[in-house]
Amino acid sequence: MKLINIAIDGPAGAGKSTVAKKVASALSYLYIDTGAMYRAITWKALQEKADLNNGEQLGQLLESTKIRLVPDEKGTEVFVDDEEVSAAIRQNEVTRNVSIVAAHEKVREQMVEAQRELASRKGAVLDGRDIGTAVLPDAEVKVFLTASVEERAKRRYEEEIQKGMDSKLDAVIEEIRRRDQLDSTRLISPLTKAEDAEEIDTTQLSIEKVVQQICRLVEERV
Numbered sequence: 012m013k014l015i016n017i018a019i020d021g022p023a024g025a026g027k028s029t030v031a032k033k034v035a036s037a038l039s040y041l042y043i044d045t046g047a048m049y050r051a052i053t054w055k056a057l058q059e060k061a062d063l064n065n066g067e068q069l070g071q072l073l074e075s076t077k078i079r080l081v082p083d084e085k086g087t088e089v090f091v092d093d094e095e096v097s098a099a100i101r102q103n104e105v106t107r108n109v110s111i112v113a114a115h116e117k118v119r120e121q122m123v124e125a126q127r128e129l130a131s132r133k134g135a136v137l138d139g140r141d142i143g144t145a146v147l148p149d150a151e152v153k154v155f156l157t158a159s160v161e162e163r164a165k166r167r168y169e170e171e172i173q174k175g176m177d178s179k180l181d182a183v184i185e186e187i188r189r190r191d192q193l194d195s196t197r198l199i200s201p202l203t204k205a206e207d208a209e210e211i212d213t214t215q216l217s218i219e220k221v222v223q224q225i226c227r228l229v230e231e232r233v
């Protein structure tokens with residue numbers, strides 16, 4: 012069967028990573044969590060006490076940083092300069108700052124190049140904000156996942172509670188709104204639906220139904 016690339020974009024907490032992992036596993040494709048890459052450089056910038064508003068400095072920091080995504084049975088293990096940071100990059104401090112770091116051109120240029128390289132052999136599912144519009148405008152399948160902000164916040168809150176994190180629903184709603192606002196209004200490749208992406212509103216849909224819909228789109232293209 013022909014290998015293709017699948018782009019899954021959408022706002023925070025729309026279920027992109029859960030769905031992308033399942034689609035990748037159903038097709039034996041590679042799952043690439045591009046948000047984890049932006050989180051990884053944000054984590055490093057915070058460690059180094061870098062100025063998060065200085066794109067030039069962050070670009071240099073990224074040039075000298077090794078970020079690795081290693082697929083495992085849960086999804087992806089993330090390494091920064093050989094240190095395992097999979098849990099650390101999900102902490103609130105990183106979540107609060109990642110959209111500021113991700114807005115810089117010098118950061119995005121390098122990330123987009125690395126993501127294209129990872130997807131160059133095809134057979135990849137990438138989730139993020141700009142995959143269908145900027146990273147892989149030629150992806151054979153493009154999906155834009157949405158859900159109401161309340162539903163997205165509820166899912167994220169339940170996920171965090173399950174992980175044992177000290178989470179508050181109101182704070183999660185606030186954080187998701189703020190991050191969506193920053194991601195969709197930044198100058199360089201803002202979060203937006205690609206014209207040729209299939210929009211799926213997941214508010215009332217089970218994960219399995221969404222996965223099935225995407226697998227059907229894939230069947231039509233291979």
Ligand code: C5P
Nearest residue numbers: 045046047049109110113139140141190
């Ligand atoms: O997907 P996740 O919520 O982990 O992404 C974290 C942040 O990384 C997003 O809020 C966004 O600022 C940034 N991001 C991005 N482009 C991508 C993926 C993520 O700007 N392709």
